[in-house]
Amino acid sequence: MNLVNGIEGGRIDPADRGLAYGDGVFRTLRLRNGKALLWPRQYAKLAADCFALDITCPGIAALEYDIEKITAVHTDGVVRITLTRGVAPRGYAIPGVANTTRIVGWSGEPPVRSDAHGIRARWCNLRLSRQPALAGIKHLNRLENVIARSEWNDSAIAEGLLLDSEGLVIGGTMSNLILMRAGELVTPALDACGVAGITRELIVERARCENMPVRIAPVATGDVRSADAVFLLNSVIGIRQIATLDDLNWKMHPVADQLRGWINYAENL
């Protein structure tokens, strides 16, 4: 089920800049019992990413109206919201007048993986390029993620970890990364590449409230190898601990349940 500018079954103009140049942003969020989880935070990030690219963000009411049309049919699943700079004549120059294209699509629940024993992950060969002008933004230029995700086919491997061109650890192909290490939470700084997701943001904020040591900092592969626990997180999978990363193995760490508790609490506010 897809809504384009509020119209069910709507289609996209081939001259849309989202298609022509990847000129837009998106979010993926969870529906549960008819509720879009962490919606105010999701909208805030959408608006911030639009602002960063100088795209006009639709008002929150328009998107809520779209989501209501979906929840009238599907109470659970995944919603992807895509906003593009809209239809314009050929050329990179941003048109003086452009109407943001709003796409809200539903898809079913992803396959559930048990949290009990953690997930398997691998290191990817692709190195993310460093582009401070786009870092952190969940924009539509995602070929690096596509290439990285194409490196493995083994369905037992849930995620691939990515380094940037300087060898710093950035996160997974579709997830952010948080380490528990030397008594503190550490998540990679995303000022040169990567997507700054809202689950990560929420964990960092809550840890600060709880006086749990937490740091946003460059992360080296050695930091991962010597971590007490490594977590991957996004709005769809929640928080997953890595049990196996190529030659490394970790036992389940009790902080996982604490972090999940923070997310559940925020989701149910």
Add this chain to the structure above:
Amino acid sequence: MNLVNGIEGGRIDPADRGLAYGDGVFRTLRLRNGKALLWPRQYAKLAADCFALDITCPGIAALEYDIEKITAVHTDGVVRITLTRGVAPRGYAIPGVANTTRIVGWSGEPPVRSDAHGIRARWCNLRLSRQPALAGIKHLNRLENVIARSEWNDSAIAEGLLLDSEGLVIGGTMSNLILMRAGELVTPALDACGVAGITRELIVERARCENMPVRIAPVATGDVRSADAVFLLNSVIGIRQIATLDDLNWKMHPVADQLRGWINYAENL
């Protein structure tokens, strides 16, 4: 006028990966008197870019059939061909089965700028990120070009020049660059970023045939400043000499006509 998979007025499925992730490639070419200029070379580059991303390239006949539908109506102008990995469920993983989406769109002639006195250009502030896995490919992830092109509004400035994150000169926002310097042609190596266009390729090949010294090499800003002539080129604008680049000025160089002659010859084969 737009054809989507051969259908005039066709529209794009919102679940197309070209829109979702910029997962596709494109070309822009010139129509003149009902002929798609340099078509065999354009198709070869399209096929090569598809191959690099493991996208199935349509056969040349399908695209020629689309172009014929356009030239039946418009004998001159610009044609953009976009190929995407097609419609697929959510997720970065490349689907096992995907049907390439084929978009062929026409637009009118760009505004003609006189070649006689050269063009004005500027240096852009944005630095291109270095990603060897995507370098040279004309893919749909073009936000860097969009951001760079948004740095100026003065319509007297025809193009902006881009450096990469290491300070090497790569080219214009929508064009390749060739210098005439110390008796040889030099064009930036595009193994870390940039788009390797076919006009540049054609010039390099022909120069080699003619025993004119030509080199593909890293280019520093000092090389541009000390060049005898600086040319910008693409399939739509042809070959333009820069007359003014911020504080620098150049007189028109006689090699310009020679390079244009090579392109004209190839276009009329």
